Amino acid sequence: MFGAMKHVAVVALVLVMAAGCGVQDETVPTTSAGPVETAAATSVPTPATTATTSLPPTTTITTRAPTGDGPLNAIEDGIGDPYYPELGNSGYDVAHYTLDLVFDPESDILTGNVTIDAVATSDLHTFNLDFIGFEIEEVLVDASIADFARTEEELTIRPGTVIPQGESFDVSVFYSGTPQPLASAAISFGVGWSTSPSGQRYVVAEPDGARSWYPANDHPLDKATYTFLVTVPDPLFAAANGTLTDMVTDLGQTTFVWEMADPMAPYLATVVIGDYTLVVDEVSTDLAGVPVRNVLPPDLRDAVPDAVLRQGEMIDFFAELFGPYPFDAYGIAVVDGFPAALETQTMVVFGRPLLNELVIVHELAHQWFGNHVSPGRWQDIWLNEGFASYAEWLWIEASLGIEGVAVGITQERDRFVGSGLAPPGSPPPDDLFNASVYRIGAMTLHALRLSVGDEAFFDTLRTYVARFGGGTATTDDFIAVAEEVSGQDLDALFEAWLFGDDVPEFPVG
Numbered sequence: 001m002f003g004a005m006k007h008v009a010v011v012a013l014v015l016v017m018a019a020g021c022g023v024q025d026e027t028v029p030t031t032s033a034g035p036v037e038t039a040a041a042t043s044v045p046t047p048a049t050t051a052t053t054s055l056p057p058t059t060t061i062t063t064r065a066p067t068g069d070g071p072l073n074a075i076e077d078g079i080g081d082p083y084y085p086e087l088g089n090s091g092y093d094v095a096h097y098t099l100d101l102v103f104d105p106e107s108d109i110l111t112g113n114v115t116i117d118a119v120a121t122s123d124l125h126t127f128n129l130d131f132i133g134f135e136i137e138e139v140l141v142d143a144s145i146a147d148f149a150r151t152e153e154e155l156t157i158r159p160g161t162v163i164p165q166g167e168s169f170d171v172s173v174f175y176s177g178t179p180q181p182l183a184s185a186a187i188s189f190g191v192g193w194s195t196s197p198s199g200q201r202y203v204v205a206e207p208d209g210a211r212s213w214y215p216a217n218d219h220p221l222d223k224a225t226y227t228f229l230v231t232v233p234d235p236l237f238a239a240a241n242g243t244l245t246d247m248v249t250d251l252g253q254t255t256f257v258w259e260m261a262d263p264m265a266p267y268l269a270t271v272v273i274g275d276y277t278l279v280v281d282e283v284s285t286d287l288a289g290v291p292v293r294n295v296l297p298p299d300l301r302d303a304v305p306d307a308v309l310r311q312g313e314m315i316d317f318f319a320e321l322f323g324p325y326p327f328d329a330y331g332i333a334v335v336d337g338f339p340a341a342l343e344t345q346t347m348v349v350f351g352r353p354l355l356n357e358l359v360i361v362h363e364l365a366h367q368w369f370g371n372h373v374s375p376g377r378w379q380d381i382w383l384n385e386g387f388a389s390y391a392e393w394l395w396i397e398a399s400l401g402i403e404g405v406a407v408g409i410t411q412e413r414d415r416f417v418g419s420g421l422a423p424p425g426s427p428p429p430d431d432l433f434n435a436s437v438y439r440i441g442a443m444t445l446h447a448l449r450l451s452v453g454d455e456a457f458f459d460t461l462r463t464y465v466a467r468f469g470g471g472t473a474t475t476d477d478f479i480a481v482a483e484e485v486s487g488q489d490l491d492a493l494f495e496a497w498l499f500g501d502d503v504p505e506f507p508v509g
C-alpha cells in the first residue's frame, strides 16, 4: 500500500528519466459476442439451478454422520493473528475461490454467488467464513442446503453432515446488497468495495476488507487461487486479478472472466469497474517477459504517462535483484480521486493522484514482497512496506549510484530520530501503516546491507523470495535467512532496528 501512512517529508531527488520509450497500444474490445453455449455457461446461475445440476456423488454424503438439526448460533472464530484475532478461520484450507458477481451501477446492487473449494483440516460440524453485510439468500455445502447463522463479522455454516478431516468440500454463498467500505481495525479510512468521485467501482481491502464484498477466510495464512466472473452492463469494463480469459456479451451486459492461477491472499483480490480500456504495453511486455497490460480511463488510454510505460523496464530490473517476476501478468488500473495505491496482485489499484514513478516502483516491488511472500501475521507488515520502500531506493540507486542513496537515506534517518514512532517490528494495531514500517523498515534493510555486504544482502533477498514464495513468512523467517546466507549473528542488528526505542546509527559499511 502507498499513501495511507502519515505524511513524512520525502527527500527531493531528481531522477534521470530514460528517453525514447515508445509503446504500441493494443486496445482490446470491451464487448464481444461469444458463442451461445459459452454465454450460457458463464451466465450467473440461480441457486435453484446450481442445486439441481451439480449434486455430488451420493457416496460422499452417505459416508458422513449427520451434524444435528438443533438451533445454530454463530460463533466468533479466528485463525490466530495476535493483532486481529477475529480475522480468518480455522478448520479448513481454501484451495480456490470462484467469485461470480453481477453488479448494477444504477441500483448499486451487487449480486454474488461465491463458491469456495476447500479441504477440511479437522472434522467439521460447523465452520466459519468472514463476511460482513448483504442479505444471504442461501448457503450450499456440496450442493446441499446448509444451515447458517451470522454475527456482524462471522458467517457460521452447518453442513448437513460432518465433513471429515482431510476431505475436500465446496461451499456456495448466494447473496445480494449494496456493497460499501467498512471501518478497518488497522487504518483510519474505509477498506473494501468503494466508489470513486467519477463513479468507478474498485476494491482495496488491505488488511481486513475482503469480507466486505465476498465471504472469505480473510487472512494471508490461507492463500488460494481465484476465478472472477464479473457481469456489468455494456459498455462498462470489469477488471480483476490475473489474466482476462473470456468476455461474454448477452442481453446488453458482458461477463468478464479473470483467472488468478497463483496463490493469493484474500486482501489482494480486487475488482475495478468503469469506463475503461485494457491497454497492452507491447514494449513493456517484451522487456518483462510477461504481459504488461493496464486498465486505463479514456484520457490516459490516449496518453499513457511516461512512468507507466517504464513498468517493463522496472520488472526486468527487479527480477535481476529479487528473482524472476512471480506471476503471469502485471499492470495497473487507474482510479480517479483515490489518494493511495494498493498492490492488488498483478492488477494494482492506482489512485490517479499518486501516479508517479516511485509509487509505481513501490507497488511493483510488492508483487515479490507482500504478494508472492505474504506476511504470516499482520504485525510483520514491515516485510511488505519496508521492502517495497527499499525498492524505491534501489531504483533511485540505478540512476544516482550508491553514493546518492547513502546521502539520502542518512538524511532521512536523521529526520526520524526522536520521532516517537513505534519501531517497525511492532507497529500500533490501530495504525498499522504508519511511516515507521515504511521508512525505518527500509532503513533496516539498508543497515543489513551495510553489515553483510551487497553479495550476501541480495542473495538473502533472493533466497527469502524463493523459499517463501507462494506462501507466507514472518520476521523471524527473514532474520533466519539473513543469518544463514551471511553466516553472521544478526540478532542485535534486527533487535535495534525493528524493536528499539529510537532509530539506530547505520553500521559503517
Ligand SMILES: [Zn+2]
Residues within 6 Å of the ligand: 001, 002, 362, 366, 384, 385, 388
Ligand atoms: Zn506499500
